[in-house]
Amino acid sequence: MMIDKNQAQEICKKALSFVKEGQAEVNMVQTVAPLTRIANNTIHQNVETSDISLSLRLDIDGRSGRAATNQFDDESLKRAAGQATEAARAITGQQELPPLMGPQKYKDIQSFDQSTALMEPEQRAEMVLKAVNLAKQEKVELAGLVSNLLYVNALANSNGLFAYHRMSQLTMEITARSGITAGRHAKTVRKADQLDPEKVASIAIQKCLGGLNAKSLEPGEYTVILEPEAVTTPLMFLSYLSFGAQAVQENLSCLSGKLGQKLMGDNITITDDAYHPLAIWAEPFDSEGMPKKKVTLIEKGVAKGPVYDLKTAAKDQTETTGHGLPQPNTWGPMPRNIILEGGSSTLEDMIKSTQRGVLVTRFWYNRVVDRKIPIITGMTRDGTFLIEDGKISCGVKNMRYNQDLVEFFNNVETLGLPESQENMVVPPLKVNNFHFTGLTEQ
Amino acid sequence: MKDLAQHALNVAELAGASYADIRIINEDSERVEVKDGQVGSINRRTSGGFGIRVIANGAWGFASSPKIDKAEIERVARQAVKVARASALLKIRDLELAPVEKYIDKYVTPHKKNPLEVPIEDKIALLLKTDEIMRKVKGVNITESQIAAWVEDQLFASTIGSFIEQRIIQCGGGYTATAIRDGDVQYRSYPCSHDGQWESNGYEMIEALDFPGHAQQAAEEAVALLSAEQCPSGEKDIILEGSQLSLQIHESVGHPLELDRVFGSEANFAGTSFATTDNLDQLKYGSDIVNITSDPTCPMGLGSFGYDDEGVKARKHDLIRKGLLVNYLSSRETAQKIGKISTGAMRADGWDNMPLVRMTGINLEPGTKSTEQIISETDDGIYMATNKSFSIDDRRSNFQFGTEIAWEIRQGKLGRMIKNATYTGFTPQFWNACDAIAGPGDWKIWGTANCGKGEPSQTARTAQGCSPARFRKIKVGVIPGKK
Structure with a gap:
C-alpha cells in the first residue's frame, strides 16, 4: 500500500x-x-x-x-x-x-x-x-x-x-x-x-550477434563513440568528485580555484536540473527540505560553480542550491540530476564520420585513480565494436581505460541527441584521444 | 517468533510451496564519524522484518515485509508462492537442491564487549583523540575517522525442520589523513583503507587496534607521499601487504569462484567468471604454494557465522589446493549442479533480500618465511600497501589495483617511498607468479564491509585472510601521466 x-x-x-x-x-x-x-x-x-x-x-x-x-x-x-x-x-x-x-x-x-x-x-x-x-x-x-x-x-x-x-x-x-x-x-x-x-x-541480441568473433585491438589512443549509457560513467564520476561545494572548498575538486576559468571544450555545458522534462528520477527538494534550483556547472567549457547545501553555502556566503544530503554528514552536497547538453547528431552520423574508432555500449567497474585531476579506470563491456571507414566492421574484445576526465571533456568532437538515463540526461558522444591502456583478455 | 515462523512455513506449503524458508531478523547498527576535529555524524538504526523464500511449481519466489505479525506473515507467504508461480512461467526445468541436514541450534559470534553497549562518548573520545594527533602534523589538510557496528538477531526456519537462531556481532573502523599540495592529493589510512578493518567480534577489536598509537605515522606518511617519487613503469617483483592482498583475493579468487556467477546468474550485473566448471580439478589457478579455503568458522572473520542463510552449517572447504581449482563457493541449488554439497555460502543482506552466493572467509594459507625474509630475498621489487583503487573485468580476468603507498626494494632492502603505485595482471597468470607467502606470524583476517552484488543490489560483509606474499614480474606503473 x-x-x-x-x-x-x-x-x-x-x-x-x-x-x-x-x-x-x-x-x-x-x-x-x-x-x-x-x-x-x-x-x-x-x-x-x-x-x-x-x-x-x-x-x-x-x-x-x-x-x-x-x-x-x-x-x-x-x-x-x-x-x-x-x-x-x-x-x-x-x-x-x-x-x-x-x-x-x-x-x-x-x-x-x-x-x-x-x-x-x-x-x-x-x-x-x-x-x-x-x-x-x-x-x-x-x-x-x-x-x-x-x-x-x-x-x-x-x-x-x-x-x-x-x-x-x-x-x-x-x-x-x-x-x-x-x-x-x-x-x-x-x-x-x-x-x-x-x-x-x-x-541487445543484435549487439551480441554483431560482436561474435571479436578481435583484439592494441591499447592506445582511440576515437571513441560512446552510447548514452557509456557517457553516464565519466559524467557521474566528474559530478560526484568535482561538482559539490565541499569538494571545491576542500581543494579536492578540479574546479577548486578555477571557477570562471575555461576548463573544457566550448561544446560542453553541464547543468543540474531536477525539472528537466527527460529527468525520470527527480525530486523537487533535497534532504534538508530546500527547493532544488537549476545550477549551471559548466557553461561552454567554463567552470561556473558547484551545487550547495546550507552548510557549504554559509561558508561561501551564498544560498543553497538544494543539493543537501541528510545532515549532518561528512560528504557535503551532491548533484542529483546532471544534464549534459547535446547536439543534433545521431549515433549513426557519428559512426559515418569516423575513419577509425571504437563504439562503446557501456563501461564497467569504474574506479577513481586520481581524486583531483580526476583520473578514472574501468573497462568496456557488453558491446564494443571497431569502426572503420564510417562503418561498424567487427566486435572487439573488451579493453581497459585510464582516462583524465577534464581531458575527456576537452576532446569531445560531436554531441548527439540527449536521452534519459534515469536521473541523468545525456547525449551520445564522439570523443578523440581516449586512453585504452590494456586488454581484459590474454 | 518460532510459532510465527512455523505458521509461515505452513501457510506457504498450503499455498502450494514444495519448499519454504523464513528468516525473521532484527538488526541494530551504529556509525560514529569524526572529521577535521568535529563529530561529523552519529547514526543509529534499527531494521526489522522477515523474508519468505519458496519453491512452487519448481521455481523460486520471494517476498518480504517489515511488519512482523500473523496476518502479514500469511499475506507475504502467499505472495511468495504467487511470485514463484510467475517465475515458473519461464522455467526450463524444476529446481533441485543439494541435501542439507536439519538443525535446531543457536549461534552467537564470540565476543567480549557488545559494541552497541559501549557508550558513544567513548567512541567519540577515541576518534577525537586520534583526529587531534593527525591534525597536529603539518601539511595534513583533511582528517576523517569512523567506528561502526552491527548486531543482527536472526531466526531461520525451513520446511526441512530446521530452527536456527543466530546473533552476529560485527564492528570495526579506521581513519585517513589526507594531504594536498599543488594539485596532488595523497592519503594514508589505518589500519587499512575503505573505512578501516572490520571483524565479527566485540568492541575489544577496536581497542586492540590502538587508533591513537598509529595516527602520527599515518599523517606523516600522507605528507611524505607528496614529495615521493612516482611509481616506475615496467615489470617488477611485487610484495603485497596483507590488506592489499586481501582485496586481491576478494576480487580475483572470491568473486570468480561464486558458483552462481559461474552459471551466469550475474551476467547482467556483477558479471560471469573465467573459471567455468570445466576447469574444476583441471585449472592451475595458482602456483603450488597457493592454498585457498572458504572458512566461515574462522575466528574474527567478518564473513563468519554458524549457519548460512539457507540453513547450511558453517564448514571449512578447500577452493584451491596446491594451486589447483578444487571447488567453488556454492549454494544448495548451484552445488547440486556440480554434484557436490553446498559450501554454505548463501547470504542475504538483511531480511528483505533473497540470499545469494557470497564470500565467507576466503583465506590464503600462510607460508613459512617472514615478510622481512621475503623482502631480503627480493633484488628489484616494490612493496605495496593499503588499497587505493581497484577495478576488475566482468569475467574476473584482468585487474588493476592502486595502493596508497609503496616502497622500492633494491638488493633485499626497502628503499625510497613511491606514490601512485599501480599494478595490473590476469588472474591465473598472477596467482601462478606467487612464489613466496609469509608465515603464520604475519597472517591476519581482513574484513570487507561493502561487497556489492545482485539485483536488487545487496551489500555483504566478507573476510579474506592472508599474510603478505610476493608475485614475480608483474606489470606496474600503468597510469598515463603518472610515470
Whole structure:
C-alpha cells in the first residue's frame, strides 16, 4: 500500500511528538521494489520487497544525533527519539550544523504513475517471456531484469517544514549472451506503456550477434563513440568528485580555484536540473527540505560553480542550491540530476564520420585513480565494436581505460541527441584521444 | 517468533510451496564519524522484518515485509508462492537442491564487549583523540575517522525442520589523513583503507587496534607521499601487504569462484567468471604454494557465522589446493549442479533480500618465511600497501589495483617511498607468479564491509585472510601521466 501525503504527514507528526527537547527533523521513505531477474533464458530470482523507514535528526544545543527505524509502534518511535537524544548529548565540542528551515514552496514534478508502480509479477514475467522468445529464435541466452519501483519521500521538521514526493519507474535491462560475447540494452521509463520489451531485447541480441568473433585491438589512443549509457560513467564520476561545494572548498575538486576559468571544450555545458522534462528520477527538494534550483556547472567549457547545501553555502556566503544530503554528514552536497547538453547528431552520423574508432555500449567497474585531476579506470563491456571507414566492421574484445576526465571533456568532437538515463540526461558522444591502456583478455 | 515462523512455513506449503524458508531478523547498527576535529555524524538504526523464500511449481519466489505479525506473515507467504508461480512461467526445468541436514541450534559470534553497549562518548573520545594527533602534523589538510557496528538477531526456519537462531556481532573502523599540495592529493589510512578493518567480534577489536598509537605515522606518511617519487613503469617483483592482498583475493579468487556467477546468474550485473566448471580439478589457478579455503568458522572473520542463510552449517572447504581449482563457493541449488554439497555460502543482506552466493572467509594459507625474509630475498621489487583503487573485468580476468603507498626494494632492502603505485595482471597468470607467502606470524583476517552484488543490489560483509606474499614480474606503473 502506497503512503499518501496525508498519511506521510501523520507519520512524521507522530514521530516528532516523541521528541522532548531540541529541534527535530524526520525523513520517512517508503520503497517498494519488485524485481524479476533472468539468466540463461529463465527467471532465477523473483522478489517483492518493500520497506518504510523513518530517520530522525535531533539537534540539541548545536549538537546532532540521528536514529532510524522501520518499526512504527509507539515504543519503537520512542526508542528512536531516545537514541537520537543520547547521541546528540554524547557529543563533545561543537558541530557546524546547518539550521532546520521553516516551510518551503516546491515546484511540481510529475514523476509518478500508479499503474507502473503497482505492476504484478505476472506482468513482469510476460515482458521477460517476450524477450526470451526473441532470444530463442536467435539462439542466444538472455540475462537481465524487469523492475518497477515505487519511492515515497516525506520530510518534516519541528519548524513546520513538510515536503512530500513520490516517484515510480519501470526498468528493463537485457544482456544477450553467446559464449563469452555479450550485448546489452537497457531502458528506464516513467510509464510502463513507454517500454517495448521486444525492442530492448532486440537491440541487445543484435549487439551480441554483431560482436561474435571479436578481435583484439592494441591499447592506445582511440576515437571513441560512446552510447548514452557509456557517457553516464565519466559524467557521474566528474559530478560526484568535482561538482559539490565541499569538494571545491576542500581543494579536492578540479574546479577548486578555477571557477570562471575555461576548463573544457566550448561544446560542453553541464547543468543540474531536477525539472528537466527527460529527468525520470527527480525530486523537487533535497534532504534538508530546500527547493532544488537549476545550477549551471559548466557553461561552454567554463567552470561556473558547484551545487550547495546550507552548510557549504554559509561558508561561501551564498544560498543553497538544494543539493543537501541528510545532515549532518561528512560528504557535503551532491548533484542529483546532471544534464549534459547535446547536439543534433545521431549515433549513426557519428559512426559515418569516423575513419577509425571504437563504439562503446557501456563501461564497467569504474574506479577513481586520481581524486583531483580526476583520473578514472574501468573497462568496456557488453558491446564494443571497431569502426572503420564510417562503418561498424567487427566486435572487439573488451579493453581497459585510464582516462583524465577534464581531458575527456576537452576532446569531445560531436554531441548527439540527449536521452534519459534515469536521473541523468545525456547525449551520445564522439570523443578523440581516449586512453585504452590494456586488454581484459590474454 | 518460532510459532510465527512455523505458521509461515505452513501457510506457504498450503499455498502450494514444495519448499519454504523464513528468516525473521532484527538488526541494530551504529556509525560514529569524526572529521577535521568535529563529530561529523552519529547514526543509529534499527531494521526489522522477515523474508519468505519458496519453491512452487519448481521455481523460486520471494517476498518480504517489515511488519512482523500473523496476518502479514500469511499475506507475504502467499505472495511468495504467487511470485514463484510467475517465475515458473519461464522455467526450463524444476529446481533441485543439494541435501542439507536439519538443525535446531543457536549461534552467537564470540565476543567480549557488545559494541552497541559501549557508550558513544567513548567512541567519540577515541576518534577525537586520534583526529587531534593527525591534525597536529603539518601539511595534513583533511582528517576523517569512523567506528561502526552491527548486531543482527536472526531466526531461520525451513520446511526441512530446521530452527536456527543466530546473533552476529560485527564492528570495526579506521581513519585517513589526507594531504594536498599543488594539485596532488595523497592519503594514508589505518589500519587499512575503505573505512578501516572490520571483524565479527566485540568492541575489544577496536581497542586492540590502538587508533591513537598509529595516527602520527599515518599523517606523516600522507605528507611524505607528496614529495615521493612516482611509481616506475615496467615489470617488477611485487610484495603485497596483507590488506592489499586481501582485496586481491576478494576480487580475483572470491568473486570468480561464486558458483552462481559461474552459471551466469550475474551476467547482467556483477558479471560471469573465467573459471567455468570445466576447469574444476583441471585449472592451475595458482602456483603450488597457493592454498585457498572458504572458512566461515574462522575466528574474527567478518564473513563468519554458524549457519548460512539457507540453513547450511558453517564448514571449512578447500577452493584451491596446491594451486589447483578444487571447488567453488556454492549454494544448495548451484552445488547440486556440480554434484557436490553446498559450501554454505548463501547470504542475504538483511531480511528483505533473497540470499545469494557470497564470500565467507576466503583465506590464503600462510607460508613459512617472514615478510622481512621475503623482502631480503627480493633484488628489484616494490612493496605495496593499503588499497587505493581497484577495478576488475566482468569475467574476473584482468585487474588493476592502486595502493596508497609503496616502497622500492633494491638488493633485499626497502628503499625510497613511491606514490601512485599501480599494478595490473590476469588472474591465473598472477596467482601462478606467487612464489613466496609469509608465515603464520604475519597472517591476519581482513574484513570487507561493502561487497556489492545482485539485483536488487545487496551489500555483504566478507573476510579474506592472508599474510603478505610476493608475485614475480608483474606489470606496474600503468597510469598515463603518472610515470
